[in-house]
Amino acid sequence: MGKRVFINLPVADLQRSMAFYDALGFTNNPQFTNDVAAAMMWSDEIYVMLLTHEFWKTFTTKPIPDAKKTAQLMLAISLDSRAEVDRLTEIAGANGGVADCNPMQDHGFMYGRDFEDPDGHIWEPSWMDPKVASGEVDPTQITT
Structure with a gap:
């Protein structure tokens, strides 16, 4: 397998975020998508992983910053x-x-x-x- 980049982003509304990235030209990979996460592909090597806040919190104890303010x-x-x-x-x-x-x-x-x-x-x-x-x-x- 070649090298890939997975950008993980916490999102408040998974469906809204999926629609946004779809409009930009990202493609959903259903293999890595469910009700708490979505894999949106920019290319074969670059994925944006959209993670609900609840799911994000299973990976880290650090608080989710408000990206609209910081x-x-x-x-x-x-x-x-x-x-x-x-x-x-x-x-x-x-x-x-x-x-x-x-x-x-x-x-x-x-x-x-x-x-x-x-x-x-x-x-x-x-x-x-x-x-x-x-x-x-x-x-x-x-x-x-």
């Missing part, structure tokens, strides 16, 4: 274009999330916007010029 992490994902960044952020805002919860970042060779899911977890879709990402072009040499 930020513990930001989940960055790379996309193929600026338009994809805009599209995903707008879909999030139209489906129960908050678009542009942080200031947009535009550095010419790199572009990103942030959104929150319904529970306040922050996602950072971003795009980087492929020539910069591959090392072909030095980002300090790009003028905007």
Whole structure:
């Protein structure tokens, strides 16, 4: 089996969260989904595990922070274009999330916007010029 990333997120309403991630293009994997957890696949290697608060509490004794009030992490994902960044952020805002919860970042060779899911977890879709990402072009040499 290859390496996989499982991002575990506590959610207040499992069905609402599943619908949100489905709207973003995640696919549900019913093999790992039941009434307390849902596996939403971004790709074959990246899963977001949505866990009800009650189920989450079986894994840790630490309290669940209110992600609408505090930020513990930001989940960055790379996309193929600026338009994809805009599209995903707008879909999030139209489906129960908050678009542009942080200031947009535009550095010419790199572009990103942030959104929150319904529970306040922050996602950072971003795009980087492929020539910069591959090392072909030095980002300090790009003028905007």
